[in-house]
Amino acid sequence: MKWIYEDYDRDQRLKNIMWTVSGDYEQDLESFEKYSDLSKDLAVYYAAKAGARRKYMDWKLIKGYLNYRLRRTKANAQLLVGITEVCTDQAVERKLLKERPGMEEIRESGYEALMENFLLSKNKDLIDKVKYLIFFRQTGKSVQMDKKVVDVVNDIESQNDFKDTMDVIRKIEQVYVDHFEGEAADIDFIEEDDKARETIEHFSEADFEEESMNDFMQEEYYGEQEDLSEAVDRMANHLMVESMGEMKKEEQENTSEKTISIDEETAEKIQDKIAHYYGQSYLPKEKVKSIEKKVCRSVHEGCRVHFTDGVLRTSTDNNFQVKYVQKQLEKNVAFYNNNSRVHKRNIFKLKEQLIKTLAMEQETSYLPSEYGQIVPQRLWKVEHTDDTRLFNRILKNEKGGYAVDVLLDASGSQKNRQGSVASQGYIISQALTLAQIPNRVMSFSSFLDFTILRRFRDYDSPIEENKNIFEYYATGNNRDGLAIRAVCEALIQRQEDNKILIILSDGKPNDMKIAKGSTIRGEASYRGIKAIKDTAKEVRAARKNGVLVLGVFTGKEEELYAEKYIYGKDFIYNRNIERFSDIVGTFLKRIIENY
Known part of the structure; x- marks a missing residue:
């Protein structure tokens, strides 16, 4: 994927925004050209939110929570991962706008440009509708949604501030249990900070070694629509709106290259x-x-x-x-x-139908004809009728x-x-x-x-x-x-x-x-x-x-x-x-x- 910067200073300014927000000058900025090509404001908002995601969220804890929840209970992975994406996005958003109020206006301007070049998915499940409602509320647009969706969004937006990642996890758990599960599972451990962090960190570190293929297979086993670690990495590195649709064709062509690079020794x-x-x-x-x-x-x-x-x-x-x-x-x-x-x-x-069909296809058919195999029973017609079809033409199936x-x-x-x-x-x-x-x-x-x-x-x-x-x-x-x-x-x-x-x-x-x-x-x-x-x-x-x-x-x-x-x-x-x-x-x- 190539992107030629018209202005080198713009690249550096975006990095500075991310570094300033995150407070970590060793982090590098993810690919953001698809946003910058659409709107300067969208690129600025993306850079700021990239820094906020690093500053405010402990993604290793999020992975640990999801891994624990999906392995130890009968949680619906698609719903739980979706609620996690929405809640973490809202938590980061609240923190960012509280610390830097000017970002709200920049976000609205950037989203307007995004809407002109974005195709929302037509196949919407409940989580998609939750994301849509939040997105449209952020852009100041009204949209009709069913009561279940509105209730979930209102619940998520009801908490104005999140103290830390554990606070976000508690909110995820509360929303999932109240709206989808109906009763709390074996999640009492999240009530106590020390015990919660110890339990989650164990599952986070024990089961998410990215270089281990054993762990890759385990995540495949416990995941559903996608590898669990990949799902959390997507939350950590992309705007939530990206999971709601895709760029129009001309923009998509520039961003669809997906290549993994490995060295020769690994290939062997x-x-x-x-x-x-x-x-x-x-x-x-x-x-x-x-x-x-x-x-x-x-x-x-x-x-x-x-x-x-x-x-x-x-x-x-x-x-x-x-x-x-x-x-x-x-x-x-x-x-x-x-x-x-x-x-x-x-x-x-099915067996009987197959046998019958094949038997019919292999049948020999006999067609009255003026040539072929003579039929003695028809010889009487020679002097009594004008019908000259005294023979049978044999039609054999050659399939x-x-x-x-x-x-x-x-x-x-x-x-x-x-x-x-x-x-x-x-x-x-x-x-x-x-x-x-x-x-x-x-x-x-x-x-x-x-x-x-x-x-x-x-x-x-x-x-x-x-x-x-x-x-x-x-x-x-x-x-x-x-x-x-x-x-x-x-x-x-x-x-x-x-x-x-x-x-x-x-x-x-x-x-x-x-x-x-x-x-x-x-x-x-x-x-x-x-x-x-x-x-x-x-x-x-x-x-x-x-x-x-x-x-x-x-x-x-x-x-x-x-x-x-x-x-x-x-x-x-x-x-x-x-x-x-x-x-x-x-x-x-x-x-x-x-x-």
């Missing part, structure tokens, strides 16, 4: 780390390199792929990861068993056999749906296997520059291996286009005439680039419309190569637009698990009959 160690956390590869290195040469091109240049059967079915000394996957397996099985009668009925109905790949999106955005995705994958595979259709089931996610493809069963595996699908777990990012391309490499090599790819995904590809050493090639992060277009392109390429692609949408209804863009008419969205087999069966029948 990544392969071993990937195997340590995801399981050894079942393909030899030479075969993997050959596949990478074919698939890691264009926007995926520099990426790598890792094919594995997972940590439970390969040798590993990573006991933490084994326990983690085993625990999720048990949760997935429990999810399936809680509704086993419906799931088993889905399997039976041949079928092979199916089932690909499960295993990125972190699926964390709340792990049991559901695993069960749906199992239902499809079990029905295909019982219908004697070769099928392979894999999941995909990405970590650093690797796309991880975990295989649960292969095309000709015995039916007993279908239970491996319950090893499914969600973590990391997702590079959908590369995963589709890599999976199709093996699928198109199958001898069957007809290949089908079924993809269970939320339609939200999202990944980042890794730069090795000092050579950053400048590729954009894999997200937003760019990633959606790439995924759609790979779906079209697969279809062009003879693969029938069906999307099964597992995300939220308001995000269906991406799924429609990627898969066209060949996708399904199922709200009722009891009708899952009917819907999948109907769509499979359609694509089998029409292609």
Whole structure:
């Protein structure tokens, strides 16, 4: 990301503002060019608030509180993190404006410029609405919101002053309990300062070592929509308004580059780390390199792929990861068993529908004709009628056999749906296997520059291996286009005439680039419309190569637009698990009959 300053003094003045407010002249200023390009006042306000965030908030304590709360209680992570973001932002705002009253006018002027170049998200949950109401109140605009939202905002704004970070944590807890939980959990420790700080600092220091990959995996496990540490870092380093929408296209193009830089030594160690956390590869290195040469091109240049059967079915000394996957397996099985009668009925109905459809496709048809195979029973017509169709023309189905790949999106955005995705994958595979259709089931996610493809069963595996699908777990990012391309490499090599790819995904590809050493090639992060277009392109390429692609949408209804863009008419969205087999069966029948 490049920004050419028209005025070097402006850069220095902004740094001085941050340093003056924070009182720490060793801190550096985060990237602020997107604000400065829009408005001088917005850049000044951002710099001042950056300093205030450092001065007034102990973000390590905030991390410790969230980690404790989410690990020890059944708190809703999305709600609690959202309330934390709002309360910390309000606390910093109050402190800053009390100490420097002139900032309020600067903020209003800056926000006016921001509103002209900002697209508010259309998909608003309750926390989004809380942020919206606060934002509009700060800009002096009125907006209608439901009573729940108004009550939450009024409660947050009712406290005019916060003594310290522990005071803010108490407010977060009070708002969350009063408005969302209904009763206090085991959080009595926050009533006593010494005990509170000691407890929180323990969780903060013990569980947030940023250089430790073990801690990364733990945060993935206890987090929900995003890594917990990353969520708090975002609060500490960005204006709250940034989580409410995005810059218009022309501004967004300048800020969408997301690259992580690592040295060569670290790059060489990544392969071993990937195997340590995801399981050894079942393909030899030479075969993997050959596949990478074919698939890691264009926007995926520099990426790598890792094919594995997972940590439970390969040798590993990573006991933490084994326990983690085993625990999720048990949760997935429990999810399936809680509704086993419906799931088993889905399997039976889908199997019967597949068998019936394939049987019809393989039937031999006989058409009365003037040539072909003679039919003795019609010879009497020779002298008695003008009908010369004394023969049958035999129409044989030449479609041949079928092979199916089932690909499960295993990125972190699926964390709340792990049991559901695993069960749906199992239902499809079990029905295909019982219908004697070769099928392979894999999941995909990405970590650093690797796309991880975990295989649960292969095309000709015995039916007993279908239970491996319950090893499914969600973590990391997702590079959908590369995963589709890599999976199709093996699928198109199958001898069957007809290949089908079924993809269970939320339609939200999202990944980042890794730069090795000092050579950053400048590729954009894999997200937003760019990633959606790439995924759609790979779906079209697969279809062009003879693969029938069906999307099964597992995300939220308001995000269906991406799924429609990627898969066209060949996708399904199922709200009722009891009708899952009917819907999948109907769509499979359609694509089998029409292609």
